[in-house]
Amino acid sequence: MSQIAPPRPAALWQAVASVLDPEVPVLTIEDLGILRDLHLDESGHVEVVITPTYSGCPAMDAITADVVEALAAVGCHDVSVRLVLAPAWTTDWISEVGRRKLQTYGIAPPSHRGDGPVPVALSVRCPQCGSADTRELSRFGSTACKSLWSCRSCLEPFDHFKAL
Amino acid sequence: MPTSTRHLATAPSNADVSRYALRLGDDALISAQRMGEWIAAAPQLEEDVALGNIALDLLGQARALLTYAGQLEGAGRDEDDLAYLRDERQFLNAQIFELGNGDFGFTVARLLVTSTYQHALYAGLRHSADSTLAAIAAKAVKEVDYHRDHATQWTLRLGDGTAESHRRMQQGVDDVWPYISELFESDALTTALAASGVAVDPNSLEEQVLVYVEQVLTEATLTRPEATVRHTGGRSGIHTEQFGYVLAEMQHLARSHPGAKW
Numbered sequence: 001m002s003q004i005a006p007p008r009p010a011a012l013w014q015a016v017a018s019v020l021d022p023e024v025p026v027l028t029i030e031d032l033g034i035l036r037d038l039h040l041d042e043s044g045h046v047e048v049v050i051t052p053t054y055s056g057c058p059a060m061d062a063i064t065a066d067v068v069e070a071l072a073a074v075g076c077h078d079v080s081v082r083l084v085l086a087p088a089w090t091t092d093w094i095s096e097v098g099r100r101k102l103q104t105y106g107i108a109p110p111s112h113r114g115d116g117p118v119p120v121a122l123s124v125r126c127p128q129c130g131s132a133d134t135r136e137l138s139r140f141g142s143t144a145c146k147s148l149w150s151c152r153s154c155l156e157p158f159d160h161f162k163a164l
Numbered sequence: 165m166p167t168s169t170r171h172l173a174t175a176p177s178n179a180d181v182s183r184y185a186l187r188l189g190d191d192a193l194i195s196a197q198r199m200g201e202w203i204a205a206a207p208q209l210e211e212d213v214a215l216g217n218i219a220l221d222l223l224g225q226a227r228a229l230l231t232y233a234g235q236l237e238g239a240g241r242d243e244d245d246l247a248y249l250r251d252e253r254q255f256l257n258a259q260i261f262e263l264g265n266g267d268f269g270f271t272v273a274r275l276l277v278t279s280t281y282q283h284a285l286y287a288g289l290r291h292s293a294d295s296t297l298a299a300i301a302a303k304a305v306k307e308v309d310y311h312r313d314h315a316t317q318w319t320l321r322l323g324d325g326t327a328e329s330h331r332r333m334q335q336g337v338d339d340v341w342p343y344i345s346e347l348f349e350s351d352a353l354t355t356a357l358a359a360s361g362v363a364v365d366p367n368s369l370e371e372q373v374l375v376y377v378e379q380v381l382t383e384a385t386l387t388r389p390e391a392t393v394r395h396t397g398g399r400s401g402i403h404t405e406q407f408g409y410v411l412a413e414m415q416h417l418a419r420s421h422p423g424a425k426w
Contacts, residue, residue, distance in 0.1 A: 056224025
């Protein structure tokens, strides 16, 4: 019987990093910056560390299940997923690739937050037509991480991933 | 002997930290429950979504705090046991969080006060000597920032709006005012935990919270009421008449169908 080599951490990382966020299914959990770490110990146990976007993010259970499933697909069955709160997630952790994917998907990406006490109200570009002539309809949108905007140029409503 | 006494005074017991986490968790949980009641009943569709989102943030904070309170207690109770299986007298939230939603003006006035309070609290608690509380606070403070901003915008809009919106916004502020001082009451628990760097002394938050709230009220052409009555008791399990109804709705399903899952 031939020995099956255990997958290397890089391959495991790739498997986990391709898990999609269930509420923004164009982004992977790596794009979003919520996949924080992966450890493989000598016994073959894999621990994946993730962090929620918002404290009440209802997608964490689904993401945990998807991570376990993604690792099972590459032959890892001894898996635990640990949720950490610190350091607190910020939209600054969304990768450049992630920002472009959001834009293409029709969600205006977040502005960089910086360290200021108050988020500066820069204009948000319409992801449909690119116009900067937009207005905020509601600070709270379809999920905890988005606000609802509308474009005065093309008159379409759109979601904005708000800076956190 | 004096040395060890000093040492003991600065080493918080798990029971104390658990009780502190339970207070903060109950504030967030009951607040989430009240905000959630607005879904499908708010003045606009966007507001249903906004208050629902705020409720979700608060629920997330409550889950983390109650889970931690349960772990420290060491009696095997998890977040669900603490939320669903305690009776009225065992809840430690301040009374302001449990008051009925009233009209939208009252809800906005209450949210202005409670979100300003939670913002100041969590900003301080980020530096707690307890790393779990610090982590929960560091996340929560960013979320509560949005809640405070939302309540501020509505207070300005309604206070400085029509005669009717001004009247009802002022009424909301007047009705909520007697419940504010309870948020800033220090007791033996908070004093001891603040001394050991774990808790934020509630008393230390009063000035900054009131400065912010009064600034918003002034800009909204509203008047700060005089506090003639100061209601208190929530931190030791004494609640208002309305609280039992909140628990009845929140706990009914879990108690009628123990262990139900979907």
